[in-house]
Amino acid sequence: MTSPEKTSPDPASPEATSPKATPPETTPPENARRVACVGAGVIGGGWVAHFLARGYDVTAWDPAPDAALKLRRLVDAAWPALTSLGLAEGASPDRLTVTGTLEQAVAKAEFVQESAPEKLDLKRDLLTRLDAATPPGVVIASSTSGYPMTDMQTTAADPSRLVVGHPFNPPYLIPLVEVVGGEHTDPAAVAWAARFYEAAGKSVITMDNEVPGFIANRLQEALWREALHMVANGEATVRDIDLSITEGPGLRWAVMGPMLTFALAGGEGGMAHMLDHFGPSLKSPWTRLEAPELDRELYDAVVAGCDEAADGRSIADLVAERDKGVIDVLRATGRLGREGEAR
Structure with a gap:
């Protein structure tokens, strides 16, 4: 992953430590239909398959040169299981678009799911880039397996919309998602994410406090x-x-x-x-x-x-x-x- 193009605020500055107010939500979570998945490995690809099966339009981006091919293979492999579970009306692998850049993936997203490898610096930089590129007010969730959001949101200009949405592998099959914010996350963003996941067919635990590794x-x-x-x-x-x-x-x-x-x-x-x-x-x-x-x-x-x-x-x-x-x-x-x- 490359470093964010914009200049990130000093983590010790008031700009970085004081959360910005999340703009009024323009799309109720139950009505959101456009999802961006950033990171398309086993977890990110599993999220893509799940959202496609639930009838969402999905844009995906991953820096790997063969990401698109591997992602479509993963979706194809998961589709029989998803079909057995029952597809939502209009669900189709054809509703997936793999983009050439992160910015293209999130340009029209109503929700963003980040699923990069478990490296804190990479997660922090990527969430900063996502915050810069994603339309204002759109919630951005991380699939991190254990990092507290407080540790990952330190350089984002607007940390108030960053939440953890921790799935269990494979995300297209296991219902659980654990949702929790960081110190600078707006509680409204946590509530929005929980409602969105529930609308997307997930069983949600909304945690009141951060703990490494979650529950x-x-x-x-x-x-x-x-x-x-x-x-x-x-x-x-x-x-x-x-x-x-x-x-x-x-x-x-x-x-x-x-x-x-x-x-x-x-x-x-x-x-x-x-x-x-x-x-x-x-x-x-x-x-x-x-x-x-x-x-x-x-x-x-x-x-x-x-x-x-x-x-x-x-x-x-x-x-x-x-x-x-x-x-x-x-x-x-x-x-x-x-x-x-x-x-």
């Missing part, structure tokens, strides 16, 4: 770190770990989250009885939340274990299998609307 990634990361410890110590294989979730708590988590699941463990006494009964086990050495050293031995063991678990299936085969499985779970648990879209 879902922090929970997922704790499980991931313990899994690495167990592989590193020879306590479990990759296959053992995956089966322990897919054949165990994962089936319950597909219906309700870990808190309500634990509450049911208390029987008629609910969570209170569960805590009374199992609370002392919190002192037991059942988990290690310090991350293990990701040395070559652990790296190789995890990679080899995944190759073994794939059992000759290609990545494309596994993606198709995963997509069908998630759709089946959504269907089986009543989380599909009348037209088949995830609620």
